[in-house]
Amino acid sequence: MDMQKGTPQDHEIVLSVEDLTVGFGSKVILDQLSLDVRRGEILGFVGASGTGKSVLMRTVLRLLPRRSGTIRILGQDYDQLSEAERTALDMRLGVLFQHGALFSSLTVKENIQLPMREYLDLPQKLMDELAHLKIALTGLAPDAADKYPSELSGGMIKRAALARALALDPDLVFLDEPTSGLDPIGAAEFDELIAQLRDTLGLTVYMVTHDLDSLFSVCDRIAVLGKKRVLVEGTVEDMLAFDDPWVQSYFRGKRARSIVRTEDARP
Amino acid sequence: MNSTALPAASLTTQPLDGGMGERIVLSGAWRNTSLPPVLGAVDELGQRAGGQRLELDFTDVDQIDTSGAWVLKQMMVSAADRGCEVRTRGMTPAMKELIGALPDRLEAVRASAGAKRTLFQRLFEPIGRTVYDFWEDSISAMNILGAAVRGAQLKFGRHSGLSPAAVVNQMDNMGVRAVPIIMLMSFLIGAIIAQQGAFQLRYFGAEIFVVDLVGILQLREVGVLLTAIMIAGRSGSAITAEIGSMKMREEVDALLVMGLNPVGVLIFPRLAALAVVLPLLTIVANFAALFGAAVVAFTYSGITFEVFLTRLHQAVAFSTIIAGMVKAPFMALVIGVVAAVEGLKVGGSAESLGKQVTASVVKSIFVVILMDGLFAMFYASIGF
Structure with a gap:
């Protein structure tokens, strides 16, 4: 989350994936995949179940090994960094896992403070304030701070996990299905929250999602994964114009049509 | 871009032209990693700064994140509370948006430590609890044994x-x-x-x-x-x-x-x-x-x-x-x-x-x- 002088639209590439190949055993999941994410944008990532969206995200986060290809995050290639530089790079990434992955034995506040304690040299009072600030920013009630994850509802877990992902003020945030399991109103609020945080904190957001509403309402660009690589990336209009049966049925299906129609009807 | 090479946050104060207040010139990166050196000075300024007018000059600030913005916001809010007129200079729109988005103060949530318990309670409560636990354990053990035997x-x-x-x-x-x-x-x-x-x-x-x-x-x-x-x-x-x-x-x-x-x-x-x-x-x-x-x-x-x-x-x-x-x-x-x-x-x-x-x-x-x-x-x- 850099408030660097200069507009966010200067098309700096924050995450670049080149010729990435990932496979398990004899099975190739991603083949020569390339993808760019620009600073300040919200990139929505879609694809049929089982095409490797999660594999790609986990590979970028180095939770899975890759066969070939380079991944540059914030202009840096992880393989060429020293231990200290890797840590510095890790601090600038935030991840919201699909099921929250909050530490169940810590309260929400302690969850948020864990990376702060580990990496920052701030007094406890300021860390407390910052934790409460993140809780407020993500729209959680203040009394959620001292609750344990098992006492939270699904939507609150997502928000708490987002607050933890934002604990160190990252530049790049990975969201894995952030609105899955939320009711439409909660999901819309969450979308708005992400857009708002992008604007205020200057985040770049990489969002894996199946939620058509999120794709249409907050995503600046959409990338579609299929046939082991990125089939197409671009705006909603590009998706609608792209000639591929899966993309067509996804963006022109019954569920999508109603959204497109209401979007068009808006002044 | 390289965060290891971030210039640390720093600030200097100078009297305002009219003599009625102070100008604080901020510079460097006000990020969570580069913040610790100035925290003392910020605290101290927050207590007394201003007089009648306080001007914050953001022109030389390279980067700012929520922790930096929060610290500065706190300083501005406490100065304003003292009846001091607070102004800012040289903020980029992004900084303005970030500082504006932060709440003035947090709803103080202090975990209530619970009513103070007497020595008697502290001594005997665990014993009572253990006895109850033992009783409940025996009941559920019988329950499981019974359910297993029953069918x-x-x-x-x-x-x-x-x-x-x-x-x-x-x-x-x-x-x-x-x-x-x-x-x-x-x-x-x-x-x-x-x-x-x-x-x-x-x-x-x-x-x-x-x-x-x-x-x-x-x-x-x-x-x-x-x-x-x-x-x-x-x-x-x-x-x-x-x-x-x-x-x-x-x-x-x-x-x-x-x-x-x-x-x-x-x-x-x-x-x-x-x-x-x-x-x-x-x-x-x-x-x-x-x-x-x-x-x-x-x-x-x-x-x-x-x-x-x-x-x-x-x-x-x-x-x-x-x-x-x-x-x-x-x-x-x-x-x-x-x-x-x-x-x-x-x-x-x-x-x-x-x-x-x-x-x-x-x-x-x-x-x-x-x-x-x-x-x-x-x-x-x-x-x-």
């Missing part, structure tokens, strides 16, 4: 017999796979008892009685006791962890909703398998221990295997073996029931899983030893 895989009215596959699978896990470690352990225990016994009995010239010693001790007490302790550590913990993690992921609830009794589906096969397997393992353990004793008796005291067997035949009555074996199924039930009770107590967190597994092993070992003592008293009073 093998009782599916709420719809009786379909127990599933042999589940029981056999558990027997494989808890029994067959435990054979090597049980044999090795018992072999060593038998050997150690025989060695120590032989050394002591040598003073009386009664080395041959080491056979009586090992035979009776192993077959009546040590064999079944150590096997049960081993199984409590090995399988009791596994049962608690399995049932506990199923409880955590709502799998137990899923069974309930399907109309299946968790005790029948999850616990009964394990209990049944344990009750079959523990006596069998005890027999294996006894053979291994006697073999170990025979080897040691031969090496240290020159008692040949033939002599050993003959003496053993005279020393050990059939009732001795029965006295030991009878205890095995009871211990199996105790281990299984304690493990299941603790497993079902697991709550939502990973921490509670660890806690219950520990409790399961500790409690089942304790109860197994206690039970062995009760059996010894019982046998003594009926002269068995």
